[in-house]
Amino acid sequence: MASQTIESYRAGDEVVRGDAAACKKAAVELLGEIGLPKGLFPLDDMHEFGYNREAGFMWIVQGKKKVEHTFKKIKQTVSYGSEVTAFVEKGKLKKTTGVKTKELMLWLSIVEVYVDEATPGKVTFKTGTGLSDSFDATALELGM
Numbered sequence: 001m002a003s004q005t006i007e008s009y010r011a012g013d014e015v016v017r018g019d020a021a022a023c024k025k026a027a028v029e030l031l032g033e034i035g036l037p038k039g040l041f042p043l044d045d046m047h048e049f050g051y052n053r054e055a056g057f058m059w060i061v062q063g064k065k066k067v068e069h070t071f072k073k074i075k076q077t078v079s080y081g082s083e084v085t086a087f088v089e090k091g092k093l094k095k096t097t098g099v100k101t102k103e104l105m106l107w108l109s110i111v112e113v114y115v116d117e118a119t120p121g122k123v124t125f126k127t128g129t130g131l132s133d134s135f136d137a138t139a140l141e142l143g144m
Contacts, residue, residue, distance in 0.1 A: 037140035
């Protein structure tokens with residue numbers, strides 16, 4: 001399903017393919033541009049990063065089926081699927097697909113990530129079940 005969505009946004013977009021370091025650099029630049037922590041996508045095997053500015057749609061395609069990453073400072077494990085997509089706004093990723101967080105023994109899909117203007121040092125993750133949790137943004141910076 002996500003692949004079909006990606007295909008529909010490829011026209012008139014910015015795409016980096018093949019070089020994992022260049023893909024990661026482009027993802028980090030976009031996160032910085034919209035005001036989210038630059039370490040939000042700790043993926044080293046990206047094959048493609050794309051961003052359609054007109055539609056506000058971004059995607060990541062990575063080589064592995066999924067990658068799990070634990071943000072050590074907040075003791076939070078996140079799973080990134082082979083495709084990650086989101087609609088981008090200033091300080092926000094909406095309608096996110098391909099990202100899950102582990103709560104107790106359940107994996108819950110993350111549908112939104114945002115920084116509230118009232119609390120700019122906090123990043124909030126909202127799940128499809130309506131649950132949300134906020135963390136210190138510095139815990140999600142590069143290398144954390």
